[in-house]
Amino acid sequence: MILRHAFRSLGRNRVRSLVTLLGVASLLFLVSLLVSILGGFEMASHTDGSERRLITSNEVSLTFPMPVSYWEKIRAVPHVVEVCPSSWFGGKPNGSDRQEDFFAQFFTDPDALLRVLTEIQVPPEQAQAWKEDRQGALVSDKLARRYGWKLGDRLPLVGDIYPMTAELNIRAIYAGGEEALYFHHAYVDEAMGRPGIVGTYVILLDDPANLSSVAESVDALFADSDAATKTQTEKAFQAGFASMMGNVVGLITQISLVIGMTILITAANTMAMAVRERTTELAVLRAIGFPPGRVLRLILTESVLLTSLAAFIGIGGFALITWLIFGVGEFRLPMVWFPLMLPPRMGLLLSLAAIAVGLLAGLVPGLLAARRPVVDGLRRA
Amino acid sequence: MTSPAGETLIEVRDLRKTYKRGDTPIPVLNGLSLRVARGEFLALMGPSGSGKTTLLNLMAGLDRPTSGSVRVGDTELGDLSEGGLAKWRARHVGFIFQFYNLIPVLTAFENVELPLQLTSLSGKERHDHVRTALDVVGLGDRAKHFPRQLSGGQEQRVAIARAIVTDPDLIVADEPTGDLDATSAAEVLTLLERLNAEFQKTIVMVTHDPRAAARAHAEMHLDKGVLTAERS
Numbered sequence: 001m002i003l004r005h006a007f008r009s010l011g012r013n014r015v016r017s018l019v020t021l022l023g024v025a026s027l028l029f030l031v032s033l034l035v036s037i038l039g040g041f042e043m044a045s046h047t048d049g050s051e052r053r054l055i056t057s058n059e060v061s062l063t064f065p066m067p068v069s070y071w072e073k074i075r076a077v078p079h080v081v082e083v084c085p086s087s088w089f090g091g092k093p094n095g096s097d098r099q100e101d102f103f104a105q106f107f108t109d110p111d112a113l114l115r116v117l118t119e120i121q122v123p124p125e126q127a128q129a130w131k132e133d134r135q136g137a138l139v140s141d142k143l144a145r146r147y148g149w150k151l152g153d154r155l156p157l158v159g160d161i162y163p164m165t166a167e168l169n170i171r172a173i174y175a176g177g178e179e180a181l182y183f184h185h186a187y188v189d190e191a192m193g194r195p196g197i198v199g200t201y202v203i204l205l206d207d208p209a210n211l212s213s214v215a216e217s218v219d220a221l222f223a224d225s226d227a228a229t230k231t232q233t234e235k236a237f238q239a240g241f242a243s244m245m246g247n248v249v250g251l252i253t254q255i256s257l258v259i260g261m262t263i264l265i266t267a268a269n270t271m272a273m274a275v276r277e278r279t280t281e282l283a284v285l286r287a288i289g290f291p292p293g294r295v296l297r298l299i300l301t302e303s304v305l306l307t308s309l310a311a312f313i314g315i316g317g318f319a320l321i322t323w324l325i326f327g328v329g330e331f332r333l334p335m336v337w338f339p340l341m342l343p344p345r346m347g348l349l350l351s352l353a354a355i356a357v358g359l360l361a362g363l364v365p366g367l368l369a370a371r372r373p374v375v376d377g378l379r380r381a
Numbered sequence: 382m383t384s385p386a387g388e389t390l391i392e393v394r395d396l397r398k399t400y401k402r403g404d405t406p407i408p409v410l411n412g413l414s415l416r417v418a419r420g421e422f423l424a425l426m427g428p429s430g431s432g433k434t435t436l437l438n439l440m441a442g443l444d445r446p447t448s449g450s451v452r453v454g455d456t457e458l459g460d461l462s463e464g465g466l467a468k469w470r471a472r473h474v475g476f477i478f479q480f481y482n483l484i485p486v487l488t489a490f491e492n493v494e495l496p497l498q499l500t501s502l503s504g505k506e507r508h509d510h511v512r513t514a515l516d517v518v519g520l521g522d523r524a525k526h527f528p529r530q531l532s533g534g535q536e537q538r539v540a541i542a543r544a545i546v547t548d549p550d551l552i553v554a555d556e557p558t559g560d561l562d563a564t565s566a567a568e569v570l571t572l573l574e575r576l577n578a579e580f581q582k583t584i585v586m587v588t589h590d591p592r593a594a595a596r597a598h599a600e601m602h603l604d605k606g607v608l609t610a611e612r613s
Contacts, residue, residue: 001491001498008486284482287443288496288543289471291464375444378478 002294006302009274020270021310027259027266028314028354034252034259035350036322036342050234051208053116054215056201059228062088065197066227077217079210080203084112085185087199091157091166093147103143104180105157107166107188110138116204119177126151126172134190136171138182144173157181164191203231260357263307267361271303275365282369283377292370299369303362304355311354315347390550390583391417391440396449398435398606409435411606412449419550422577422584424597431603433587434555440585441474441553442466454550471499475544475582479556481536483528483543489515490524493542500547514542518572534565541572545582552576554586558593570596 010017056074058064068085075083089105110131114122122130122138129151130136139149149155149170157166168183189195205214215231222229275282282295319342326340342350398410409432417423417440425433438444439451442458451458453473461469475496483492493514497507515521518538528536537557544552554573558566570593576582577598586597594600600612 001494004491005484005487012486280482281484284476284478284484285495286467287441287470287476289467289499290495291467294499373444375438378438378443 002298002301006298006305009302010306013274016270016273017306020266021306021313023266024263024307024310025314025317027263028311028350029318031256031259032315032318032342032347032350034256035346036340038252039343039346052205053234054203054205054211054218054231055234056203056218056229056231057199059230062199064227065199066201066229068196068198070201070222071198073221074201074203074218077214077221079206079214081206082112082115082204084116084202085109085198086113086202087185089157089162089166089188090160092160094156095158104178106180106182107185108182109185113182116202117177120174121176122172122174130171133169133171134184134187135167135169136183137168138172138174139170140177140179141173141175142179143181144170162188162192164188260353264357264361267303267307267358268364270306271299271362272365274302275299275369279369279372279377283372283374286374287378296366296370299366300359300362304358307354307358307361311351315342315350315354318342319347388419389416390419390421390454392452393440394450396439396451397447398439399447409606413607415601415608417583417585419583420577420581422574422598423586424594424600425585425587425603426589426594426600427603432606433603436603437553437555437585437587441476441551442470471496472547473550475547475549475552477537477540477544477552477554477557479559481528481540483536483539485528488525488527489520489531489539492528492539493546496543496547510546514546517545518542532565533561534568537561537565537569538572541569545576545580550583552582552584554584556587556589558588558590566593
């Protein structure tokens with residue numbers, strides 16, 4: 001009965017309820033978007049196998065390279081199983097200017113890469129073909145599906161950072177791991193006149209327990225050189241990459257908090273107005289014997305119903321739309337290298353947060369109504 | 382002053398109520414005493430500000446006196462906590478207001494059912510009680526109507542059904558005909574008479590209307606917080 005009463009009460013002022021509902025739903029949609037971006041960063045740094053990997057970059061910045069001579073020196077550090085030079089290429093497929101065509105591209109050492117990326121699966125004959133073709137490219141199955149690439153296809157990558165066009169042949173397609181394209185370090189090295197530089201080194205260790213000690217050992221090796229290094233876990237590296245993009249994570253968190261406050265204020269304002277308009281009605285309920293707690297429960301139910309409906313529309317709508325676009329359609333957003341999906345656990349957490357905000361929004365007006373002397377309420381009639 | 386002889390349901394002793402407007406005390410009831418017999422139909426009359434509604438509220442356990450006591454049946458209302466008073470009202474008092482005060486988003490049936498939500502009755506028992514109450518007020522066929530779909534007289538009859546659905550000892554009515562046309566007012570008064578005569582409900586009614594007061598068994602007149610006259 002309380003639920004029915006609360007539900008119908010939302011329909012008293014339909015315009016106000018609808019505006020509040022849509023407003024809160026839109027804000028929750030936005031929070032879902034931001035949270036899914038945060039989740040994407042997190043997911044991107046959690047590839048299988050990353051728990052045994054370190055990334056070494058120039059201490060100054062990711063944009064500063066390191067000498068290729070570090071490769072062998074790092075390999076000699078105890079507990080290091082393999083080291084793979086990996087440099088960001090930043091090219092455009094077929095010279096495309098579309099931002100949607102942004103995806104991760106690295107030039108690397110094929111043998112080392114296949115050993116450090118333990119999570120990817122490449123058919124052996126394709127792996128061999130890639131290794132043997134200096135212009136060969138290894139691409140993820142997701143990328144191949146997105147662009148309709150097949151083995152043997154020709155792919156010109158027009159460099160943004162490097163003044164060259166990499167004329168690549170698709171030689172291998174891998175499953176698992178992140179969406180990316182890899183090609184030969186030697187090819188770029190030769191095309192650029194053997195500059196002998198590397199963007200990052202990916203280091204595979206024998207045991208995750210050695211991550212910290214190996215990171216310290218590697219950085220100690222080059223501490224006094226012109227290109228001192230910074231070695232961190234893959235997760236920390238990804239977070240650093242995100243922070244390089246203007247501390248996106250922190251910004252998103254702060255925006256989400258502001259949106260949360262806005263939802264709270266919007267819902268609380270609506271509930272305050274709704275309760276004020278029904279002062280006499282609530283006093284009548286008290287007069288006929290409804291205890292204060294039951295009146296409070298009625299208002300809290302109404303408030304939670306409002307934010308729950310908004311959560312259903314905003315969060316549910318976001319989950320449905322992203323599933324249709326990114327799940328079924330495998331569409332990608334410009335400059336976003338991970339699928340934009342709201343994990344079910346986050347959807348549930350956001351919904352619970354919406355319910356909590358509903359409770360908070362109804363609490364003050366509910367308590368005021370429940371505690372108001374009955375005769376004061378009746379006098380308003 | 383006392384009511385006619387008979388078993389006393391309400392006993393009011395030396396009742397005082399003072400409100401405060403800022404720092405200024407406003408005395409409303411000044412040492413008022415009375416008794417209302419069980420089964421009585423009493424009209425409280427008097428000019429505006431005489432304290433009628435305040436007295437009614439105190440007898441119904443809606444407000445607390447500044448001093449003095451109100452006993453209804455075996456219950457000394459001053460001894461009850463807020464929660465206790467709410468339970469007592471739910472069990473023993475039916476309320477009828479001038480402006481009906483039905484919940485607009487609930488049907489006539491659901492409005493009448495409201496007080497029964499505070500009981501342990503089953504759904505079927507609640508349904509039967511509501512049906513009976515609506516039949517008593519002659520609105521059995523309007524159960525699914527919302528208040529906006531009813532006339533003023535019908536709304537007040539639904540309010541009366543809500544007041545009697547728990548079979549209370551006491552019905553308090555504050556200007557129950559004040560917002561009705563003459564015909565509807567007459568119907569409501571006839572209904573109150575019937576509740577008093579057939580169902581032995583004790584009714585205390587505040588009214589300005591002498592014609593309404595004339596339908597009661599007894600009248601008490603208040604002025605400036607004291608009883609000035611009575612008819613029995």
